[in-house]
Amino acid sequence: MVSINNLSYFIGDRPLYYEANLHIKPKDRIGLIGLNGTGKSTLLRLINGEYMPDEGEISKSSDTTIGFLNQDLLSYLTDDSILSVAMQAFAEAVQIQRDIDKIIHQMEVAYEDKLVEKLTRLQEKFETLDGYSMQAQAEAVLEGIGFNTSDLQRPLKEFSGGWRMRVMLAKLLLEKPNLLMLDEPTNHLDLPSIQWLENYLRSYEGAVIVVSHDQEFLNNMVNSIVEVSNRQLNQYSGNYEFYLEEKELRNEIQKNAFENQQQKIKQTEKFIERFRSKATKARQVQSRVKSLERMDMIDDVIEENRRVNFRFTMNQQSGRFVMNLKNVSKAYGDNQILKNSTAQIERGDKIALIGANGKGKSTLLRIIAGTEQIEGEREEGYNVNTAFYAQHQLESLGVDNEILEELKQAGSDKSETELRNILGCFLFTDEEVFKKIKVLSGGEKSRVALAKTLLSEANFLMLDEPTNHLDIQSVNILTQALQQYEGTFVVVSHNRHFISRTANKIWYIEDQEIKVYPGTYDEYVWWREQQEQKVADESPKKLKATKEKKVRTPSETELLEKEVKQLHKKLEDVEKEIEKLEKELKKIEQELARPEVFGNPDKLNEQNAKYQKQKDLQDKLQDQWDTLAIDIEEKEKALAE
Numbered sequence: 001m002v003s004i005n006n007l008s009y010f011i012g013d014r015p016l017y018y019e020a021n022l023h024i025k026p027k028d029r030i031g032l033i034g035l036n037g038t039g040k041s042t043l044l045r046l047i048n049g050e051y052m053p054d055e056g057e058i059s060k061s062s063d064t065t066i067g068f069l070n071q072d073l074l075s076y077l078t079d080d081s082i083l084s085v086a087m088q089a090f091a092e093a094v095q096i097q098r099d100i101d102k103i104i105h106q107m108e109v110a111y112e113d114k115l116v117e118k119l120t121r122l123q124e125k126f127e128t129l130d131g132y133s134m135q136a137q138a139e140a141v142l143e144g145i146g147f148n149t150s151d152l153q154r155p156l157k158e159f160s161g162g163w164r165m166r167v168m169l170a171k172l173l174l175e176k177p178n179l180l181m182l183d184e185p186t187n188h189l190d191l192p193s194i195q196w197l198e199n200y201l202r203s204y205e206g207a208v209i210v211v212s213h214d215q216e217f218l219n220n221m222v223n224s225i226v227e228v229s230n231r232q233l234n235q236y237s238g239n240y241e242f243y244l245e246e247k248e249l250r251n252e253i254q255k256n257a258f259e260n261q262q263q264k265i266k267q268t269e270k271f272i273e274r275f276r277s278k279a280t281k282a283r284q285v286q287s288r289v290k291s292l293e294r295m296d297m298i299d300d301v302i303e304e305n306r307r308v309n310f311r312f313t314m315n316q317q318s319g320r321f322v323m324n325l326k327n328v329s330k331a332y333g334d335n336q337i338l339k340n341s342t343a344q345i346e347r348g349d350k351i352a353l354i355g356a357n358g359k360g361k362s363t364l365l366r367i368i369a370g371t372e373q374i375e376g377e378r379e380e381g382y383n384v385n386t387a388f389y390a391q392h393q394l395e396s397l398g399v400d401n402e403i404l405e406e407l408k409q410a411g412s413d414k415s416e417t418e419l420r421n422i423l424g425c426f427l428f429t430d431e432e433v434f435k436k437i438k439v440l441s442g443g444e445k446s447r448v449a450l451a452k453t454l455l456s457e458a459n460f461l462m463l464d465e466p467t468n469h470l471d472i473q474s475v476n477i478l479t480q481a482l483q484q485y486e487g488t489f490v491v492v493s494h495n496r497h498f499i500s501r502t503a504n505k506i507w508y509i510e511d512q513e514i515k516v517y518p519g520t521y522d523e524y525v526w527w528r529e530q531q532e533q534k535v536a537d538e539s540p541k542k543l544k545a546t547k548e549k550k551v552r553t554p555s556e557t558e559l560l561e562k563e564v565k566q567l568h569k570k571l572e573d574v575e576k577e578i579e580k581l582e583k584e585l586k587k588i589e590q591e592l593a594r595p596e597v598f599g600n601p602d603k604l605n606e607q608n609a610k611y612q613k614q615k616d617l618q619d620k621l622q623d624q625w626d627t628l629a630i631d632i633e634e635k636e637k638a639l640a641e
Contacts, residue, residue, distance in 0.1 A: 001024050001025055001026050001064055002023070002024040002058065002060050002179060003023050003058070003060075004020065004022040004056070004057075005021055005057055005059070006019045006055065006056035006057075007021070007022075007046070007056040009046065009051070010054050015231050016038075016231065017039060017231050017232075018231040019055075019232075020231065022235065024207055027206075028207040028208070028223070028224055029202075029221060029222045029224065030207075030210070030222060030226050031218040031226070032044075032209055032228065033212075033225060033227050033243075033471075033472060035229075035427075035471050036441060038229065040183075040211045041183050041211065044068060044211065047209075048066055048068045064178060064179055066177050067172040067177035067179070068172075069165070069182045071183065071184075074164060076156075076164065076168065077157045078156050078157060079155045080156060081156070082142065082151065082154060083138055085168075085171060086167060086171050086174060087134060089172075089175040089176075090129065092129060093126060093134055141173050141200075142166075144193070144197075145169060145170060145193045146166060146189065146192065146193040161188075162357075166189070169182075169188075173200065176206065177206060182209075182212075183211045184213070184469075185210065189494065191354060191356070193356075193357075194217060201221050208221075209226075213470060213471050213472045214495055214496075214497070215475075219239045219240045221239075223238070224238070225239070227243070227247075254299070261297070271284075271288055314457055314458070314459045314486065317383065318381055318383045318384045318488065319381045319382030319383055320347050321345070322349070322380075322384055322460050323344070323345040323368055323381060324377070325341065325344070325367070325514070326342050326377040327341070327376040328342070328374050329341070329375040329376055330367065330375070336512050337359075337364075337512065338360065338374075338514065339513070341376075341513045342514070343514040345368070345460075345488060348486075349488050350488070350489055350504045351506070351507050352493060352503035353490055353491065353507045354492075354494075354499065354506060354507070354521075355508045355509055355510075359508075362390075364507075364514065368462060369462050383459070384459065385459050386458055386461070387453050387458035387460070387462070389450060389463045389464065391469075394449050397449060399436070399438040400438065401436070402433070402435065403435055403437065403440075404423065404433040407423065407448070407451060407455060410456055422451060425477060426450070426451045426477060427474060428444075442469045443469045443470055446466075446468070446469050446474075454485070460489065461489035461490075462490050463489060463492070464491075464492045465492055466493065475495065475497075475498055478498070479501050479502055482502045483502060499521045505517065506519070506521060519622075527626070557639070564632060567628055571625065574621055575625065578622065578625065581614055585611065585618065588610055592604070592607050592611070
């Protein structure tokens with residue numbers, strides 16, 4: 001389908017690709033990954049014909065059609081409705097429809113056989129092109145990626161850049177090219193839309209090549225990973241998890257080969273140095289010199305999964321309660337975001353705020369930050385020191401500052417050596433710390449801004465889409481940093497891999513209220529699926545119960561209210577037990593880390609047994625909490641009926 005042979009492409013005198021090879025076959029689902037700046041987007045433009053290779057060739061079969069989603073499409077503006085723009089994918093069918101309408105109008109005043117024949121031919125072709133279903137297809141795709149039915153007739157120019165990009169994505173999907181190239185499509189999508197796109201692309205008839213830093217998306221959608229590294233295109237058959245396993249094996253083989261070659265080089269150089277001046281060994285020395293010159297050098301393995309090896313400090317610890325929101329209401333005109341909603345953030349909460357775009361996640365984050373006017377009360381806790389990160393704050397970086405200087409202005413008392421170590425963790429090494437902010441890419445600016453936020457010594461962080469424009473390695477670094485962070489944070493993110501490894505609570509907005517799930521994202525997904533399945537199973541029962549509905553007496557209502565009150569008391573007791581166990585488990589973990597414990601097999605076994613016993617008890621209590629929460633929800637619904 002597409003064959004890349006010995007591709008070389010230079011930026012100035014720097015080779016971005018050198019004799020790289022790749023073959024794209026029909027039905028391929030390729031995830032294109034690599035560090036920022038390695039040339040992923042450039043490769044897509046080379047395949048699309050926008051750039052020309054300096055050496056080598058990119059050949060395509062004669063029937064190859066390409067659809068390319070890229071950042072340039074953000075600049076497209078028009079007064080046409082988004083439905084009309086999406087339906088441009090059916091350009092031929094739309095033109096035939098116009099011709100049909102024109103002929104029908106002509107026939108109203110002059111009925112002729114030749115017009116009837118022409119109309120019949122056009123209608124047959126229109127049907128062949130699925131013309132009668134094209135509007136339904138366009139509506140289904142637009143609504144699948146997050147638009148409301150009421151949005152479809154609104155002009156494209158009324159929407160923000162991210163939403164305009166969704167329209168262009170819908171148009172490409174409807175065009176159904178046999179090679180679909182998507183550059184960071186999930187940056188502009190919320191969670192429901194990402195999941196919809198995954199399902200759509202899995203059954204897509206053509207080939208797909210996607211640049212993405214969303215590990216979950218790559219795991220669910222692709223069957224092949226192509227890594228851009230060392231100016232080459234290295235292909236792995238499988239999803240992202242398979243790539244990680246295979247990459248580790250390849251690195252081990254390469255490391256061993258590198259070390260063996262280095263040892264051989266040293267031995268050869270030692271022989272040359274020892275016998276260089278001896279005439280009797282001249283031929284052997286010359287032979288070894290030539291063997292070194294002919295040797296294909298093996299590169300050492302570059303460690304790409306760097307670990308954050310420093311601890312973020314806080315200048316003070318906050319009180320137990322970080323933030324209280326009481327009876328908060330917020331609306332923009334007729335759009336009611338929150339109504340009399342109450343929520344509380346406690347010290348140590350790691351909250352992921354999730355949900356579809358337009359539900360008010362960023363608004364809620366601004367309410368928490370105190371920058372949004374509201375009805376109701378916002379009460380900040382004792383000793384709370386906050387730091388806020390959002391994409392628009394990248395513009396507040398000092399463009400004429402060097403990276404190191406920008407970090408010095410973050411208010412931290414760290415030394416230059418400490419700051420350089422931190423920048424190393426954020427992938428700025430050696431002389432790169434002296435680069436000016438104005439020459440950095442979007443991803444590099446994001447890393448600088450995140451480093452500044454985490455260095456602020458704040459005990460409460462608010463992060464709005466921090467993983468946007470970060471490559472996978474940078475996301476992993478941010479994940480490690482937040483896992484080590486001992487303060488409190490609220491993060492808005494659509495990156496499932498990221499939030500599943502950082503959050504211990506899930507918030508979402510539903511029915512104009514802040515809803516809380518007290519667990520990890522994976523647990524939340526499981527619970528949500530159980531709830532949806534339960535609703536599906538009970539629908540027939542509810543229909544029957546509605547027909548046979550019995551009027552409850554006042555005494556029965558009073559009894560039900562009493563049961564709910566008792567269940568809430570039990571739930572609070574279980575929560576206290578869980579909190580107590582978490583503290584005990586943390587103490588045991590600290591014991592296990594002590595040298596006198598892990599160096600003593602008897603003490604180690606004793607502590608491990610103690611830890612496992614407490615962990616089993618915690619799991620039982622968590623199951624009990626889940627059962628009580630579901631029971632309370634059912635009884636409260638019964639009371640409301």
